[in-house]
Amino acid sequence: MSRQPSLITGLMLLALLCCVTVGATLAWQHYCAPRIAKAEQTLKARALLTVLPADSYDNQPLDTPLQLKEPTLTNSTLITGYLATLGGKPRAVVLHSRTNGYDGPLDLLIGIGSNGRLLGVKALQHNETPGLGAGIAEPGNPLMQGFVDKDRTTTPDSAWALTRDKGQFDQLAGATITSRAVVNAVHDALRYFDEHAEVLRGGTVHE
Template structure:
């Protein structure tokens, strides 16, 4: 059988080959992007949770909703660390905190016993040199939370020193400091209340 348009045949074949190549390239790009996102997230998790877990923490997660100080509904992801199928801790990410110039997004790691393993800033809009010093690349202020718990510091003392608390504030950044302290305290309280539920499927 003769092809009615011989001159079009090479073009049709070429177009088909191009479509196949584009499809393969697109799939490979999607896989590469997904893997990059995964690796970036694992780095963030590792920054606030010591690597004493052996599960696939990236996929061992639970999405939860809770109310913040203002009664707003917040959605966050809980990454669950386990060792030999036993709970080791969690990472909340992202956790919103009230900053001077907007919302500060945090990642918060908590050991199974309710001790903080780490806090880091994921994103913020605070003023450089003031509230911007909240970021871990600028100062060590966030290390104030390391190994803190409600056993060590009762809830009523989770405030800056000027407000009868135990935490130093960032210089010139009272609102930023207060917002982050409250967000960390509330996350720890949420964990202590919902601990069993957070590790259930």
């Protein structure tokens, strides 16, 4: 008969331990959340320096998020957008795009001037293979550099593909899937900008 109280006591201790563990985990997540958010903002701020010319804006684009309607595109999804202004006038939009790379989600920052021309593309986060697809994050890599100054007028929709797919863009060596995903996501972003240019340049801010 003495086993039953011991069993109940053991179960109560186990339940108490589970509650303490869950509570500690939630408290730690709550404690870390602001630091994680700050780190993500810092990463985006650094990336913005590479997709927007330094003298092309005088505001803080990350403080001017845009409301994006119908963000699910053909090959990618737009997470958010930011408006860059100079002297109070819209100069560029930066779109945070997410697509699927070879090894998982691939996030890009895509800078587009108010005239619809690409200013720069930067890999924000990725899980691509070191020495292959991870090359998209290397400064000055030819794939990303090849987007600068392109738009849908000088580069028609049919040309937005890898050269092996009868398009205009050279892939990273050994990274066909990653390169194709990036080209398609950038093309998506340009199409989206062209279709929503008036709203984006007007700066409909997300509250």
